[in-house]
Amino acid sequence: MSHLPTLVTDLALILITAGIVTVLFKLIKQPVVLGYIVAGLLISPHFMLLPSVADPANISQWAEIGVIFLLFALGLEFSFKKLIAVGGTASIATAINMGSMITIGYIVGQLMGWTNIESLFLGGMLSMSSTTIIIKAFVDMGLQKKKFAGIVFGMLIVEDLAAILMMVLFTTLAVSKHFEGMELIDNILKLLFFILIWFIVGIYLIPTILKKLKAHMNDETLLVISVALCLGMVWFADAVGFSAALGAFIMGSILAETIEARHIEHLIEPLKNLFGAVFFVSVGMMIAPEVIVEYAVPILILTVVVLIGRVIFATLGVLASGQGLNDSLHAGFSLAQIGEFSFIIATLGMQLGVISDYIYPVIVAVSVITTFTTPYFIRAANPISDFIEARIPKGWNKLIIGYAASNQKNVIKHNSWQKILRNVLVYVSVYFSLSLAILFIARKFLKPVITSYIPDIWGSLLYALVTLLIMAPFMSGIMKRKNKTREFKELWEDNHLNKAVLIALTLLRFGVCVILVFFVLIPLFPQATSLLLVISGLIAIAISFIQGFGIQSKRMEQKFLDNLHRKERIEDSKRTINLQTKDQLLRMNIHIEEIEVPPNSCRIGKTLAELNFKQETGVNIVSIIRGAQKINIPTANDRLYPFDRIILAGTDENIQKFTNAIEDKNREMNELVIPQHQVGLGQLVIESNSPLLNRSIRDLKLREKTECMIIGISRNNEYLTDFAADTVLLEGDVLTLAGEKKQLANLLQQYENKAS
Numbered sequence: 001m002s003h004l005p006t007l008v009t010d011l012a013l014i015l016i017t018a019g020i021v022t023v024l025f026k027l028i029k030q031p032v033v034l035g036y037i038v039a040g041l042l043i044s045p046h047f048m049l050l051p052s053v054a055d056p057a058n059i060s061q062w063a064e065i066g067v068i069f070l071l072f073a074l075g076l077e078f079s080f081k082k083l084i085a086v087g088g089t090a091s092i093a094t095a096i097n098m099g100s101m102i103t104i105g106y107i108v109g110q111l112m113g114w115t116n117i118e119s120l121f122l123g124g125m126l127s128m129s130s131t132t133i134i135i136k137a138f139v140d141m142g143l144q145k146k147k148f149a150g151i152v153f154g155m156l157i158v159e160d161l162a163a164i165l166m167m168v169l170f171t172t173l174a175v176s177k178h179f180e181g182m183e184l185i186d187n188i189l190k191l192l193f194f195i196l197i198w199f200i201v202g203i204y205l206i207p208t209i210l211k212k213l214k215a216h217m218n219d220e221t222l223l224v225i226s227v228a229l230c231l232g233m234v235w236f237a238d239a240v241g242f243s244a245a246l247g248a249f250i251m252g253s254i255l256a257e258t259i260e261a262r263h264i265e266h267l268i269e270p271l272k273n274l275f276g277a278v279f280f281v282s283v284g285m286m287i288a289p290e291v292i293v294e295y296a297v298p299i300l301i302l303t304v305v306v307l308i309g310r311v312i313f314a315t316l317g318v319l320a321s322g323q324g325l326n327d328s329l330h331a332g333f334s335l336a337q338i339g340e341f342s343f344i345i346a347t348l349g350m351q352l353g354v355i356s357d358y359i360y361p362v363i364v365a366v367s368v369i370t371t372f373t374t375p376y377f378i379r380a381a382n383p384i385s386d387f388i389e390a391r392i393p394k395g396w397n398k399l400i401i402g403y404a405a406s407n408q409k410n411v412i413k414h415n416s417w418q419k420i421l422r423n424v425l426v427y428v429s430v431y432f433s434l435s436l437a438i439l440f441i442a443r444k445f446l447k448p449v450i451t452s453y454i455p456d457i458w459g460s461l462l463y464a465l466v467t468l469l470i471m472a473p474f475m476s477g478i479m480k481r482k483n484k485t486r487e488f489k490e491l492w493e494d495n496h497l498n499k500a501v502l503i504a505l506t507l508l509r510f511g512v513c514v515i516l517v518f519f520v521l522i523p524l525f526p527q528a529t530s531l532l533l534v535i536s537g538l539i540a541i542a543i544s545f546i547q548g549f550g551i552q553s554k555r556m557e558q559k560f561l562d563n564l565h566r567k568e569r570i571e572d573s574k575r576t577i578n579l580q581t582k583d584q585l586l587r588m589n590i591h592i593e594e595i596e597v598p599p600n601s602c603r604i605g606k607t608l609a610e611l612n613f614k615q616e617t618g619v620n621i622v623s624i625i626r627g628a629q630k631i632n633i634p635t636a637n638d639r640l641y642p643f644d645r646i647i648l649a650g651t652d653e654n655i656q657k658f659t660n661a662i663e664d665k666n667r668e669m670n671e672l673v674i675p676q677h678q679v680g681l682g683q684l685v686i687e688s689n690s691p692l693l694n695r696s697i698r699d700l701k702l703r704e705k706t707e708c709m710i711i712g713i714s715r716n717n718e719y720l721t722d723f724a725a726d727t728v729l730l731e732g733d734v735l736t737l738a739g740e741k742k743q744l745a746n747l748l749q750q751y752e753n754k755a756s
Helices: 007-027 034-043 056-078 080-111 116-126 131-141 147-176 182-214 220-240 244-255 261-285 287-293 298-320 325-334 339-353 360-388 394-400 417-454 454-482 486-494 496-521 531-545 547-574 578-587 615-616 652-672 702-706 740-754
Strands: 592-598 620-626 629-632 645-650 677-687 708-715 719-720 736-742
Touching: 007 056, 007 261, 007 496, 034 360, 056 147, 056 220, 056 244, 056 261, 080 116, 080 147, 080 298, 116 147, 116 298, 116 339, 116 578, 131 147, 131 339, 131 360, 147 182, 147 244, 147 298, 147 325, 147 339, 182 220, 182 244, 182 417, 182 547, 220 244, 220 261, 261 325, 261 339, 261 360, 287 298, 287 360, 298 652, 298 702, 325 360, 339 360, 339 454, 394 531, 417 454, 417 496, 454 496, 454 531, 454 547, 496 531, 592 652, 615 620, 615 652, 645 652, 677 740, 702 708, 702 740, 708 740, 736 740
Parallel strands: none
Antiparallel strands: 592 645, 620 629, 620 645, 677 736, 708 719, 708 736
16 A cells, blocks of 8 residues: 655644644734744644654755745735835835844844854744734724835835845855955845846836737746746745745746736735745744743843844934924834744844844844734834824924925925936946846857857858857947937036036946946957957947947837836726826825725715715715726716715824725614525415416516516426416416515415405
């Protein structure tokens, strides 16, 4: 008799235990992640009352797959444009918060006698909040529409990207075993270079491929292609020396910019949940109760550091970004926990063998404690904010409302120099990186192939020519882009100093192209440096004058921008209010929200004048969307119907007040005892004394009088379903009647009594 592999039996044990425990955690309204961790503890060798996993090595492989899918799903939700959209507030606040916590964590680790690398990993683990726990807490407490919640979500987005970069840097430091400044800078530049190349090439190719294949793809095919792209990028990232997590995250962020992003996210979610569960169960399996007891003091110290440190530094970070005291305190108290990314960083340290075994259960224990305290800390923000505001001197009003709001202007002056320099920096960086990538790939793959067929100098010259032809459109883009913009012309015509600076910028871009050509040619004639510089300059001039290269550059650039913005344009065309108008309203503290009218709402059927939303909640109804119909700027006589989508405009507080009012009404409706209205079937025999005998169906008017109907007639061993309204009922007919059970029972009883 064959035996199941231990991999299958272990997976069965994990999922059965995780399923039972997480259902229990749902019942007691606790995060599912904690349920997975407890399940892992129950089937670990440290807990003897239940069967244990037979081969933990296999589970660690499943857990690694779990990390890949977790970060792939995180990338799908990420979007680089979303990172740009959260702006300076989230970036500044996160930089202060994470930087401070990494520093504090490192210092605490050193004071507890940990090694340098363990202390650094500790700082990284303490700097990461729990996205899962925060979102659950906000939803449970009805705070997701608050202004501070938007700030927190923005900070979590920046934290996600920072965590990916941090993992790569920590891996480098762990492998090299020393802190070398130049090596660290070199690795950061290498990382940024590869991220830029992957993103640009991915956005240029993948949306185009998906668009062409869309007609041939169903859910199954799209899932297979998405997972293939994810694992392909994971394999590639590992091959060039980066972590698998980085590859998964990058591919997710690339697919996030496609119009299929939501669909892919929906398809990937079961995989993410399954393998994510295995990962978090594996986290619980590494908890040793005796270690937690032994290291109770470090756990207590780190818990205090997280609860106090994250509140203080997150609050200071949000204040420094220009927000008011109330929002800053709420954001700070919301971020007072560590979570899933801390486990991933700890797992990385364990895999690299640079942190001690006891650190993992210590971090998990701190996470569990701070998870339970999160709702209480969020609630504590209000009284503490009121207490501090009441004691702030009157002259410090900027601290209360935030200097960003107090310095807000209605008219924003556009700086032409700033715009030109930013554009030049972006285009030169992108095209230079692409040219370098082509050079590296050609040197590694193209040159060996060509020189194997054409040896000596001629093969090398052919390789250089082919490489320069491929690089030429990008070098043309470096030299020509942004020379004919309105800002360029205005500055050129303004004064002679501007002309000198613009000429210098043009020469600088030309010099970049000369350097690129020089990099291609120098391996051919390493001794003729001066001559090669002159030749490189002549080649760069020739490239700038050949129109075909410039046209090709513009085509590729336009295709990239079309792919990048296609999803956004399609979504924007479906919006009642476009993003530009929405941003203008946000600057005036007016927010736009879309809410669906529940089918059981007591407001259904009433006019807007009767509902008087403006007076009751302070919001304005901008539009009502009813199926394909869109009623913009509805009048007082327009009515609300079930499943209408109403677009609201108002402050965060007003919209929250409206949402709470709707939810309160729904709660009242749901608490009422609603009678069951079920349709039943019954039969009635037409006897000789029946009042229905020799009467037509039309004359009976059963629908109008009893809300029941005849759906069939059995006559002379024949069952009639297709009969006319003037059909006359005969003796012996058996009627099949349909109606609500109560009305049907009354009808049958009525006619049976009359017949008797």
